[in-house]
Amino acid sequence: MSRLxxxxxxxxxxxxxxxxxxxxxxxxxxxxxxxASSRVRVINLCQSAxxxxxxxxxxxxxxxxxxxxxxSVITLNDLSRKGLFSLELEELDSSVLEWLEASGAAVKPGEDDRDATHQVRIKTYFGQAEHAALKPVARALFERFPSPILEVVFKRRKGWQIESMKPASPADLEEHEQDAFAAALDRFSSIVWRRPKSRRRYRFDLAILVNPEEQLPPSDKQAxxxxxxxxxxLGINVEQITKRDYMRLPEYDGLFIRETTAIDHHTYRFARKAEAEGMVVxxxxxSILRCTNKVxxxxxxxxxxxxxxxxLILSKDQKDSVHQVIDQLGFPVVVKIPDGAFSKGVLRAEDEKGxxxxxxxxxxxxxxxxxxxYFYxxxxxxxxVLGGRAIFACKYFMVKGHWQIYQHGENQEVDSGSFDTLPTYEVPRNVIQAALNATRLIGNGLYGVDIKQAGNRxxxxxxxxxxxxxxxVEDRFLGGELYTLIMQEFLSRMEENRRR
Structure with missing residues (x-):
């Protein structure tokens, strides 16, 4: 378990x-x-950096x-180099620029507005700002220069720029700023002094990354x-986090991603950061890299x-791709983009025109x-498959009158077929073996292998x-034991990490 x-x-x-x-x-x-085996997170609030x-x-x-x-020391060094953050802000949301304009110093009588210098001084707290319009700026600065409290000075000459930026401490805050800082700190970290007894019951902390707005998440709320x-x-304190909690990752011993993953996506960045922090992930x-690209x-x-x-893998510049598909695969044929999910980006062609x-x-x-x-x-x-062994098995049936498990309709409506959950020992042996052989090439994480079977094929x-x-659905046969199996795998790996 980590210490803050x-x-x-x-x-x-x-x-x-x-x-x-x-x-x-x-x-x-x-x-x-x-x-030596414990994980320690430090928030440095000293006055001078x-x-x-x-x-x-x-x-x-x-x-x-x-x-x-x-x-970090790198962040402190970066903040001492003005050239790194004297950034033009013209591309920011218009609401940010409007707020800066409204808050800037008034033009003096007789002064040309084009030559006037306006200045605005604000503080940000863990990527948060008191003024709602400045939240995009505060978040962007925190991602680039992670620091608990930043005092930022904006100046407008021909356009708005960040003139200076330096770390600050709680001793520098006014009373109304103290409230904003405390609220941001509370959001940034599960503060131990708020729940001392409950948190200290647990040996490890596990973060589950979720997206409450996702239409088809890997796990529903009940799961x-x-x-x-x-x-x-099992002695694991499990807490749900979202993409805004990126900087909180080192508080935990493990990360379980329960949001649809992609390479050019925050889920991949979370996985990279968790691995770099020595966490179980x-x-x-x-695995994300190997699985999300079908090519x-x-x-x-x-x-x-x-x-x-x-x-067949087809290139955009390939001249004979249509004839190659016709000669080698025939019709009907399925074509798909490399990073589609839940049957998105998958089409079926019945003839050459299609x-x-x-x-x-x-x-x-x-x-x-x-x-x-097309293998119907x-x-x-x-x-x-988890850690090299099969833990559940389902049959996902096609949508009635459709050739896929999912059918995407208008207005983002999604229909799905029925399912049947079986014990793994009732699944044909060659199906289980194919799944295990495939996942050995990927890693030893949690995988879902989709397999078609027709007779012995x-x-x-x-x-x-x-x-x-x-x-x-997936837990229909094992019930709560399925969740225990997965949490037990995290426990074993976190214990192994602690012994190292």
């Missing part, structure tokens, strides 16, 4: 806030020691001790609650002789497109790096 420390210059700097044993003065932090000041040494010592500290209950029984970045996956499976439908139209549509989205033989079955197998369609685990 707040470091200030003097105890009185924290006087306006709730007292806690986790708030240390700089001198106390100098003497602080922690077990100049080179060789207390604040500078706080961040420097934290990094030397293997503690994750905000701000997420089941993960939390299963974790708590599912989906790990390598990579198709080539990987083919080169390792994993049975798949006949597949194929040309499908390729024209998909090549607008990707330089490469997959063409695949009434259902697809979905085999859930088995074909792996794809390997999903964050398969659905929904209440009443």
């Amino acid at each position: 420390l707040i470091v200030v210059d003097r105890a009185k700097d924290w006087a306006p806030y709730y007292p806690s044993d986790d708030v240390l003065t700089f001198d106390e932090y100098l003497k602080f020691t922690a077990p 100049k080179y060789l000041s207390r604040g500078y040494y706080c961040s420097l010592l934290a990094e030397a001790r293997g503690h994750h500290v905000v701000p 997420l609650e089941c993960f939390e209950k299963a974790g708590k029984k 599912i989906d790990d970045p390598v 990579y996956l198709a080539d990987l499976l083919k080169n390792n002789k994993i049975p798949t439908p006949k597949t 194929l040309k139209d499908a390729l024209k549509t998909l090549f607008k989205q990707s330089a490469l497109v997959l063409a695949q033989e 079955t009434e259902y697809d197998w979905r085999i859930g 088995v074909a792996v369609i794809e390997v999903n790096d964050n398969p659905n685990v929904d209440a009443g």
